Amino acid sequence: MSAPRTELKSTGYEIFIGLLSILSIFNLVLVYTVVEDPGLQQILNVMNVLFSAIFLGDFTYRIFTAPSAGAYFFRHFGWADLLASLPFPQAKILRVFRLVRVSRLLRDIGPRAIWRSITRDRAGSALLVLLLMGILVLEFGSLMILRVEEYAKGANITSASDALWYTIVTISTVGYGDQYPVTEAGRLTGTVIIVIGVGIFGTFTGYLANLFLSPRKRDAESDAATATADSEPDAGPAVVAAVPDQAGATLEDLRTLLARSEASLAEVKALLGGADGAPGRPA
Numbered sequence: 001m002s003a004p005r006t007e008l009k010s011t012g013y014e015i016f017i018g019l020l021s022i023l024s025i026f027n028l029v030l031v032y033t034v035v036e037d038p039g040l041q042q043i044l045n046v047m048n049v050l051f052s053a054i055f056l057g058d059f060t061y062r063i064f065t066a067p068s069a070g071a072y073f074f075r076h077f078g079w080a081d082l083l084a085s086l087p088f089p090q091a092k093i094l095r096v097f098r099l100v101r102v103s104r105l106l107r108d109i110g111p112r113a114i115w116r117s118i119t120r121d122r123a124g125s126a127l128l129v130l131l132l133m134g135i136l137v138l139e140f141g142s143l144m145i146l147r148v149e150e151y152a153k154g155a156n157i158t159s160a161s162d163a164l165w166y167t168i169v170t171i172s173t174v175g176y177g178d179q180y181p182v183t184e185a186g187r188l189t190g191t192v193i194i195v196i197g198v199g200i201f202g203t204f205t206g207y208l209a210n211l212f213l214s215p216r217k218r219d220a221e222s223d224a225a226t227a228t229a230d231s232e233p234d235a236g237p238a239v240v241a242a243v244p245d246q247a248g249a250t251l252e253d254l255r256t257l258l259a260r261s262e263a264s265l266a267e268v269k270a271l272l273g274g275a276d277g278a279p280g281r282p283a
Helices: 011-034 038-065 069-075 078-085 089-109 111-120 122-149 160-171 184-275
Strands: none
Touching: 011 038, 011 089, 011 111, 011 122, 038 069, 038 078, 038 089, 038 122, 038 160, 069 078, 078 089, 089 111, 111 122, 122 160, 122 184, 160 184
């Protein structure tokens, strides 16, 4: 029996989408009001393209799993989700509606239910945390490495593509060596990216291993339970047969004991009769 469709998806997923919405809105503020360097703006634009792809997938997922596709699209601002996912800079501010909806859904279930849901689905929550950490490191690592290396003497990380490539290669622990920092601040940034990247990929590898091994463990437990169930009927008749045998033996013992008791009682009566001078006194 399939679970009923609800507007609220998994709690961890809703929190993940809410945090991405906050980050995407923050990026829009940086692009249009704070950051003036063309290279840094290009990195933010690339990240916004990534966010648009994620939000488009979120819109598709929600409209196919909503209790009512029409209600989601028209009453729950699905149209805003769709427009905010398209490559139109003016429409990206509509991501605020996604953030408002996530906040409302999480507020309705309460903090205790949120915590219980996250702890119950630890594997899924850990995967979403890894994805969020990877996105944060990719964006802010690229921004930082380009900021400190772009105009340094002898630098080879001088463009947005160089910074993004270096960060991706470092996070994945591949380390081609074609791009590398030459400043102290750049090396410190690279060290942080390496440490976080090792943690992300190590945890992700463990998650994949658990994902592939869990079905095997469940199958083994199911086979063991089936084998136990198959062996129980064989032992049943023996146990049932043993019960009548034991009952018959007990009844025979009672009869023997009763016969001995009657014989002993007869001897006692005979002795008492002899003591009173009655006939039958033993010589």
